[in-house]
Amino acid sequence: MSDFSIDELVIPTTPNAPSWPSWEAATQVRNITEAEGFDTTDLQYSATELLPGWLNTKYDPKRMFIARGGGTVVGRATYETLLDPNDDHAWLSAQVLPAWRNRGIGTALADLVELLAATENRHELIVYTVSADAAGDRLTAPTGFGSVPLENAEVRFLLARGYRLEQVERGSRLVLPADEPLLRRFRADAAAHAGFDYTVHCWSEATPPRWRDDLALLYSRMSTDAPTAGLEEPEDVWTAERLVNEESFRATSPRRILTAAALHEPSGHLVAFTQLSVPAESDRSVGQEDTLVLREHRGHRLGMLLKTANLEYLAQESPGHPSVTTFNAEENRHMLAVNEALGFVPMGYEGAWKRVVPP
Numbered sequence: 001m002s003d004f005s006i007d008e009l010v011i012p013t014t015p016n017a018p019s020w021p022s023w024e025a026a027t028q029v030r031n032i033t034e035a036e037g038f039d040t041t042d043l044q045y046s047a048t049e050l051l052p053g054w055l056n057t058k059y060d061p062k063r064m065f066i067a068r069g070g071g072t073v074v075g076r077a078t079y080e081t082l083l084d085p086n087d088d089h090a091w092l093s094a095q096v097l098p099a100w101r102n103r104g105i106g107t108a109l110a111d112l113v114e115l116l117a118a119t120e121n122r123h124e125l126i127v128y129t130v131s132a133d134a135a136g137d138r139l140t141a142p143t144g145f146g147s148v149p150l151e152n153a154e155v156r157f158l159l160a161r162g163y164r165l166e167q168v169e170r171g172s173r174l175v176l177p178a179d180e181p182l183l184r185r186f187r188a189d190a191a192a193h194a195g196f197d198y199t200v201h202c203w204s205e206a207t208p209p210r211w212r213d214d215l216a217l218l219y220s221r222m223s224t225d226a227p228t229a230g231l232e233e234p235e236d237v238w239t240a241e242r243l244v245n246e247e248s249f250r251a252t253s254p255r256r257i258l259t260a261a262a263l264h265e266p267s268g269h270l271v272a273f274t275q276l277s278v279p280a281e282s283d284r285s286v287g288q289e290d291t292l293v294l295r296e297h298r299g300h301r302l303g304m305l306l307k308t309a310n311l312e313y314l315a316q317e318s319p320g321h322p323s324v325t326t327f328n329a330e331e332n333r334h335m336l337a338v339n340e341a342l343g344f345v346p347m348g349y350e351g352a353w354k355r356v357v358p359p
Helices: 020-038 047-055 105-119 153-160 180-197 209-225 240-250 302-317 333-342
Strands: 004-008 062-069 072-080 089-096 124-130 138-140 147-149 164-175 198-204 256-264 269-278 286-293 323-329 345-356
Touching: 004 105, 020 047, 020 062, 020 072, 020 089, 020 124, 020 345, 047 240, 062 105, 072 105, 089 105, 124 153, 147 164, 153 345, 164 333, 180 198, 180 302, 180 333, 198 302, 209 240, 209 256, 209 269, 209 286, 256 302, 269 302, 286 302, 302 333, 323 333
Parallel strands: 089 124, 286 323
Antiparallel strands: 004 062, 062 072, 072 089, 124 345, 138 147, 164 323, 164 345, 198 256, 256 269, 269 286
């Protein structure tokens, strides 16, 4: 007889909802497994912080399933797709508390979300999962950049299910406060290289209306211009309407977003941006969100210009945080070089895996 059960979690709308305790417990599963893999609590989110993203499914469909054992939530699985019903991609995850592993829970959760993908004709399955460092043989990504320990449980689990490692992402951490003279020097050098054609604009929270279309385009290009190796992830189209919808939900979170963007003065359009996700508590780490320079505007050091500008903006708007964390594909050498110059150091790695299931 099974000592666990699996149900779909009804995402609570408020902390008073009946499913709120289960939502909090599922958040803890996420936080514990992330901390185990990266050996830091910097990546932790509260249930309240994560809730807006899970309530907003108009453009970003997602579902969560939880495994219960011993009367409590001990595992969770997530299932995410694009809105387009004709797209055949699905992004999956399965996480189980360390004390409840090797009981078939991870397998049952993975079976469930893979079956759901099959019923929706989603044949390209993508999984991102952390791989803690370990001794022994390693599995190298086909890109030639980065590897994961071959004997890790999650690596063996995914290989046995037919997944192929396509990419390795590096998690990096910058200790704050940043070196202010260094930031000023890098920003001045980048600004001089960019010239008068580009100006930096920073804002907190909602995007100014005049730039909504531009930022929506930048969000769309995140899915096409960032390196995805053999994952071949599809274009995720954003519009100004979707951006407003996203920011309205995001405004209900205790965290706030700080944005630095580069305006191309000759065209009057934003052509690059970077964002930081800032928790309300000053003793918690800040998350580096998307950073992108449009392909046609690369080579002007806009990445360095915007990252330094946003770090200075963070020090001005919300000082006292201990660190900033970020993730980059190991083959994205340009952005890694920018981060390393600023003082980011590796804190861990995650594998990006793909399985193509024949129709």
